[in-house]
């Protein structure tokens with residue numbers, strides 16, 4: 001990284017000149033940092049770009065634009081393990097753009113609210129989606145995650161593509177939005193573990209809708225809205241470089257479909273911006289590009305983060321990421337401020353609904369989206385009617401939302417959100433005193449997201465189909481209705497497999513009850529991997545100054561492979577190894 005330039009050398013031809021790419025920013029984050037006692041990684045020289053630096057350069061701009069009423073998007077592109085999630089969401093004390101953005105946004109709202117007049121309102125709502133194998137899952141509504149084929153993506157002439165039935169949760173503070181995002185990440189963890197899916201192959205879209213209602217100079221109520229999409233894309237590595245086969249290959253090609261379409265869209269938009277207006281932009285070719293249409297070529301101010309690995313073995317992928325980013329920087333979006341008199345917006349929705357009513361009455365023959373005339377089958381007409389009704393209902397609820405006062409909405413959402421916050425707080429307290437299992441996932445962002453407590457007495461472990469329902473529910477391949485029983489007797493915890501159930505403790509298959517110890521690794525079935533935490537032992541170790549080695553996904557898998565005789569004893573590892581990490585931004 002030299003100024004805003006990123007240089008890359010071919011490891012097989014080091015004497016050749018490096019290739020140079022210029023961006024708005026180029027950040028180095030591979031070395032020259034140290035960990036503060038609280039866990040924050042801070043620079044030891046001038047080279048390392050910490051999370052706050054990146055946020056100051058990029059996040060603050062998004063905040064300013066959101067306040068002005070522009071739609072904003074940020075998406076992170078790069079191969080698995082290169083630092084996309086680190087930049088977008090962050091880990092622990094090293095918060096990424098999403099939490100820092102939310103914190104700053106609510107700080108600003110609180111300041112405004114403290115001096116706000118009666119007719120000023122500030123409102124934030126959150127959505128969280130995952131695209132996996134071209135299918136959309138709503139991470140804020142676990143019930144929809146299991147829907148076969150995922151949620152439907154529809155097109156509206158004004159809004160563009162949108163996800164039918166998507167949850168939009170109103171949030172009133174930083175704590176509430178943080179708790180909701182954690183809930184979404186937990187749902188994502190459970191879903192990916194149950195389906196034995198690789199999370200790095202999923203795209204995550206966090207949507208923040210920010211609405212301000214303020215009177216203008218002549219006292220007329222104005223509504224200003226901004227939709228902020230923060231996108232953590234799936235790993236961009238090509239399927240042939242991952243050695244994937246079978247389902248993994250199918251999964252890989254679906255992800256590649258989204259990412260290769262993203263590449264095609266970016267190429268087409270870049271061509272357009274150089275004057276070739278005839279190019280057709282293939283948004284419709286993948287779910288991802290449909291949902292990112294606005295972010296890529298429409299009404300949005302957009303930032304792309306390209307995350308790179310400096311390791312030699314990743315040279316080809318890194319070069320391809322840089323080329324991708326280089327093409328993307330040519331794109332020019334045309335963002336406009338989304339501001340209208342509130343009454344006008346309500347009137348437009350009312351008029352549109354009157355038209356939709358007419359269309360439904362006349363048999364739904366005119367498609368809402370550029371449709372033609374007759375010749376439809378009964379099923380097609382029914383489907384059109386259903387779409388029209390759906391749109392009508394959506395407009396109706398949007399209209400009601402606009403008419404409702406902030407106070408009313410606050411009262412409605414507060415109760416639910418408060419309950420969740422209390423729940424989170426209690427869980428955190430319980431973790432200090434009750435023995436429990438915490439999950440390990442190959443994606444560090446999804447690790448320690450699922451907690452199962454071993455309460456006093458007996459707890460059953462099994463699937464949701466068990467009768468009576470188990471105390472600890474895990475679902476998925478090879479998990480039995482009654483899989484195990486965990487007993488906590490005076491803080492002594494034992495784990496006993498049910499007949500036929502597969503459980504490994506520290507890599508060893510168990511056939512009868514065993515006592516669990518702090519930091520034991522427990523694998524239920526083929527892929528539900530947990531660490532057992534005993535709070536008493538943990539605090540004893542701390543008091544005695546004993547250093548603890550916290551198990552990781554890789555170390556637990558190596559242990560399993562070793563016990564099964566699959567690994568050499570020379571320290572060779574088996575999992576993915578991609579060394580750290582630098583990010584380029586433009």
Ligand SMILES: Nc1ncnc2c1ncn2[C@@H]1O[C@H](COP(=O)(O)OP(=O)(O)OP(=O)(O)O)[C@@H](O)[C@H]1O
Pocket residue numbers: 029041078079080081082083084085086087091199200233234235307443444445580581582583
């Ligand atoms: N800028 C950075 N400084 C220090 N550590 C980093 C940085 N970026 C990434 N890391 C570390 O590298 C590891 C991988 O990063 P991350 O999970 O963000 O990769 P990713 O690109 O999101 O991968 P995936 O596609 O699997 O989600 C994490 O343990 C993270 O803490």
